[in-house]
Amino acid sequence: MEFTKPRIEACFSPREFHQYEEGFELIVVIDVLRATSAICTAIEHGVKGIIPVDSVEEARDYLKKGYIAAAEREGKIVEGFPIGNSPFTYMNPEFKGETIVLTTTNGTKAIKIAQHKETVVIGALNNLDSLTEWLIDQNRNVLILASGWKDKFNLEDTICAGAIIDGVLKSGKFISDEDSSVAAKFIYKSAKENIFAYLKASSHRRRLRRLNLNADVKYCLTPNNLTAIPILKDGILVALKHVEKAVES
């Protein structure tokens, strides 16, 4: 008896999402530099939830209501906000147990575009192996949505998508069909020995270097320094392990 294997595919930017989404109810959103790396870091370090919002105005409304709110545009913290999307910010012990509102140039936009789907989880190089293992167990079609840069293709998200696809395909339990998935896997394989060096030509890394954010970049490009998988529940990103525990009990 033969079963059709589930598919794992990559979509390179939010603008293309509607071309790819049919048949996918499990979406992995990635924005390696830096939104999803920051979100994984926050959840790993005990932040209770991240509320992703589209606009700076919406984040400002939350701020006025007394929420901790983070806003980043063009790689910089937006004026009037206490924090942006540097992953190190979210290691602060003061944020343990807190819920933080977040808006970023690309990553939160991608999350919002996918939010109508059954399952939306957050991926980064930081939680690569943990995420890959979990995806293999799901036995469902997986679409990886790269946040890109202002609706354009970007290299770092493509490398991360390729790494996830490569890992999941190695299980032998999935297939890939789209050219974007094939390309992402090729790019990951040529980059994986030294992602930091490979990305020296990347436009966003150059952008962040100009802003003296090299430490952030190095952290975000380090695979498997985290294990948390954030998942969207009622509009809030929370730890998958808490959700799974709640289901079990």
Next chain:
Amino acid sequence: MEFTKPRIEACFSPREFHQYEEGFELIVVIDVLRATSAICTAIEHGVKGIIPVDSVEEARDYLKKGYIAAAEREGKIVEGFPIGNSPFTYMNPEFKGETIVLTTTNGTKAIKIAQHKETVVIGALNNLDSLTEWLIDQNRNVLILASGWKDKFNLEDTICAGAIIDGVLKSGKFISDEDSSVAAKFIYKSAKENIFAYLKASSHRRRLRRLNLNADVKYCLTPNNLTAIPILKDGILVALKHVEKAVES
């Protein structure tokens, strides 16, 4: 004294064109499988002009008026049309000096999207070196528009874009800035020794193989079997050499 070098960039699908087009008045449209390979073949073999049209209906109107009209959708000749977009069709000596109307799934759509630009030329692997040399001489920003497959990224157009970018950058007279251009160059470099084998995973090659079009695919993936460069003049694709001669005289 320093001059800023012109840029050569790649855009992966017509849907993303508006994200990339600012600052570019010279566009290279590519649809390797098979529209732009067929157009280059037609112009090389003496077809006077190709009129690209968006819809099958528009092509049918031309057909009724007595034009030779070609229509392809999903890799097949549309019912009621004498020809589709197989390059071999356009080697027919009967078409010498004729003007042919053409509509295809992706390629003609990409041409129409770019038609408001000052200069639109047609690229393929078939006319790679000839096109690359000409582009280097232009000393203008060049945007390569890949037709993709129904607004999705595709491998064969990306390889061709990467080949053009690689060739033009080797002159030392241009720069690339976009991540898409960097990725296209990487993909071309890993594919160039055997493009046909590299593309065995490509979704469109599989599609054409099912339609018994392997000979077409092999032809389209052969670099430099042509030298013609088609250019859009008043809505018709004609031989660049004729346009340049007319300007000189």
